[in-house]
Amino acid sequence: MQEQSTDIRPGEGRPSIAIGAQNLAKRFGHVQALSDASIAVRSGEVVALFGDNGAGKSTFLKMLLGIVRPDAGHVTIADEQVELNGVRDAQRRGVDCVYQDLAQAPDLTVVDNMFLGHELVRPGLGRLFGGLSRNEMRERADQALRDLSIKLPSLNRPVSDLSGGQKQAVAVAKAVMWSSTAVLMDEPTAALGARQSEIVCDLFRTVASKGLGVLVVSHDLPRVLKVADRVVVLWRGETVLDSAAAELTVPDVVATMVGYQKAAS
Numbered sequence: 001m002q003e004q005s006t007d008i009r010p011g012e013g014r015p016s017i018a019i020g021a022q023n024l025a026k027r028f029g030h031v032q033a034l035s036d037a038s039i040a041v042r043s044g045e046v047v048a049l050f051g052d053n054g055a056g057k058s059t060f061l062k063m064l065l066g067i068v069r070p071d072a073g074h075v076t077i078a079d080e081q082v083e084l085n086g087v088r089d090a091q092r093r094g095v096d097c098v099y100q101d102l103a104q105a106p107d108l109t110v111v112d113n114m115f116l117g118h119e120l121v122r123p124g125l126g127r128l129f130g131g132l133s134r135n136e137m138r139e140r141a142d143q144a145l146r147d148l149s150i151k152l153p154s155l156n157r158p159v160s161d162l163s164g165g166q167k168q169a170v171a172v173a174k175a176v177m178w179s180s181t182a183v184l185m186d187e188p189t190a191a192l193g194a195r196q197s198e199i200v201c202d203l204f205r206t207v208a209s210k211g212l213g214v215l216v217v218s219h220d221l222p223r224v225l226k227v228a229d230r231v232v233v234l235w236r237g238e239t240v241l242d243s244a245a246a247e248l249t250v251p252d253v254v255a256t257m258v259g260y261q262k263a264a265s
């Protein structure tokens with residue numbers, strides 16, 4: 001298991017670029033999903049990735065995670081140009097993701113879900129979680145949730161008992177628990193109501209304050225724009241905007257997303 005991240009001043013002992021990509025391209029058959037996509041997420045920074053349906057956002061994230069291999073361009077993790085062969089490669093470099101479907105097992109407890117997919121299997125001993133006892137696992141999960149000020153009724157109840165926002169918060173805490181460099185999120189508030197979306201958006205800032213790079217794909221422009229440091233817009237597979245969030249309004253972003261104007265980067 002990787003070290004738990006602790007509160008540090010952003011930039012201190014951290015890579016400058018937590019995760020980034022330069023000039024990525026990807027074609028699926030006749031579809032040019034990405035043609036020239038670039039991004040840089042610095043440690044301690046929240047970057048919003050916006051774009052219309054089909055602009056290539058999810059494909060972009062999958063390339064940063066090693067799930068999809070680029071036809072051209074390259075990915076940078078912790079200031080190093082990397083070639084990723086699968087998501088385990090990205091995880092080994094301290095990058096994890098919150099997927100839209102959350103990939104949670106509803107009948108398992110919060111604690112078990114936070115370790116799901118990270119267990120070590122040892123012959124004859126069954127599933128061991130990095131050699132941790134149940135108590136240690138519970139303590140790690142509890143600490144990760146407390147680090148983000150997430151309060152849940154119980155860690156020993158199945159996640160199916162939680163609200164949508166609480167499930168999402170558990171998914172974020174899990175990704176942070178297993179990350180030391182960057183956390184990527186694809187539509188983390190898509191299934192949530194207004195109040196729960198606000199809480200999850202506030203979590204992005206808390207995660208960044210731990211020194212991690214945070215990259216959020218979202219269609220919830222007003223909320224995500226408020227908590228982002230930078231905004232990148234993809235338009236038909238191409239990065240057409242990369243600006244400080246404070247310089248942008250929602251109508252600016254929408255105009256760029258639908259291709260009415262191409263703002264200078």
Ligand SMILES: Nc1ncnc2c1ncn2[C@@H]1O[C@H](COP(=O)(O)OP(=O)(O)OP(=O)(O)O)[C@@H](O)[C@H]1O
Binds near residue numbers: 031057
């Ligand atoms: N595995 C695949 N095979 C073929 N085409 C694909 C594949 N993955 C994505 N595409 C196509 O690539 C384009 C970009 O898709 P992608 O899912 O990255 O868009 P998106 O920006 O995430 O859209 P949305 O906002 O709807 O989630 C789309 O035209 C999509 O149909």
Ligand SMILES: [Mg+2]
Binds near residue numbers: 058
């Ligand atoms: Mg998508």
